[in-house]
Amino acid sequence: MKIAITGAAGLFGHGLTQVFCTRHTVFALTRSEADITKADEVRAFFKELGPDLVVHPAGIPDIDLCEADPAKAFQVNFHGTRNVVEAAREVGAAVAFISTDAVFDGKKQTPYKESDPTIPPTVYGRTKLCAEKFVLADPNHFAFRVSALFGPGKTNFVEKVLRKIRSSESVQVASDQLGSATYTLDAAQKIMEVVEARRPGLYHLANQGACTRFELAQQAAELAGLDAHQVIGKPSDQMGRRAPRLKYAVMEMTALKEGGFELPRSWQEALADYIRALPS
Numbered sequence: 001m002k003i004a005i006t007g008a009a010g011l012f013g014h015g016l017t018q019v020f021c022t023r024h025t026v027f028a029l030t031r032s033e034a035d036i037t038k039a040d041e042v043r044a045f046f047k048e049l050g051p052d053l054v055v056h057p058a059g060i061p062d063i064d065l066c067e068a069d070p071a072k073a074f075q076v077n078f079h080g081t082r083n084v085v086e087a088a089r090e091v092g093a094a095v096a097f098i099s100t101d102a103v104f105d106g107k108k109q110t111p112y113k114e115s116d117p118t119i120p121p122t123v124y125g126r127t128k129l130c131a132e133k134f135v136l137a138d139p140n141h142f143a144f145r146v147s148a149l150f151g152p153g154k155t156n157f158v159e160k161v162l163r164k165i166r167s168s169e170s171v172q173v174a175s176d177q178l179g180s181a182t183y184t185l186d187a188a189q190k191i192m193e194v195v196e197a198r199r200p201g202l203y204h205l206a207n208q209g210a211c212t213r214f215e216l217a218q219q220a221a222e223l224a225g226l227d228a229h230q231v232i233g234k235p236s237d238q239m240g241r242r243a244p245r246l247k248y249a250v251m252e253m254t255a256l257k258e259g260g261f262e263l264p265r266s267w268q269e270a271l272a273d274y275i276r277a278l279p280s
Ligand SMILES: NC(=O)c1ccc[n+]([C@@H]2O[C@H](COP(=O)([O-])OP(=O)(O)OC[C@H]3O[C@@H](n4cnc5c(N)ncnc54)[C@H](OP(=O)(O)O)[C@@H]3O)[C@@H](O)[C@H]2O)c1
Pocket: 006, 007, 008, 009, 010, 011, 012, 013, 030, 031, 032, 034, 035, 036, 037, 056, 057, 058, 059, 060, 061, 076, 080, 098, 099, 100, 101, 128, 146, 147, 148, 149, 150, 154
């Protein structure tokens, strides 16, 4: 297939490009080539490239930045996605949108299914939910809700933690946010399987198991042979952040299971692989 990937310079864009390149012709689009807030630019690019599928992770994932500037958050995360979907429609391409666990309210105590109600308490969550609904109004499209990404290509939460500990600093992370974690390369591989199988719809997608940010950081430090005691757990509401954090956001991958897809490995196995591949 000919596949265009938006936000290709981003963390997930990097992983998606790396994985999809192994089996498809990939057009990796960065913001400087195709700004998704500029409808004409996106349309012109898709007309020229003629993709069969557009994988769309581009957006503003920073929850505090979105809370601080809702207009910009909506412009990029919602209107940008609308531009991508409309341009894809003109060339007959399907869209695989990257969504988030932040569409939920965080009040459940058992894993969220795809069918659970979505009541996002943050601007970021609302922008992504609006975009997701717009995408899924077309039955040929896909949306994948991922959470807490780590992977190669761009500095991420795990790498920041390790860097701080290596420079003998302690690092404070939230101890009360239980969720799923997602290795970008595993998630990209699964997205490729689902789109190749032509099974559109809404999917939860993460590595199996649940962890707090604190557990993720501690495990990363241990796997990297560093002092895990340098990771200090703190309640998220004492961390001076603008946007509220979800206390619970574990996702159950019901759609993948029901579709007969094998679920990704555990987050611990994926993290070990990721850390092994990091330059020391
Ligand atoms: N990170 C997470 O833990 C997480 C969790 C759940 C869901 N997600 C979702 O996963 C997706 C990817 O996240 P990520 O962590 O890979 O984010 P990222 O590293 O910030 O990558 C996003 C990319 O989008 C690009 N972008 C921003 N505005 C754009 C615009 N107007 N036009 C075109 N491109 C634009 C950015 O370009 P520049 O490089 O030029 O800034 C960046 O390369 C997001 O949609 C996010 O909502 C992320």
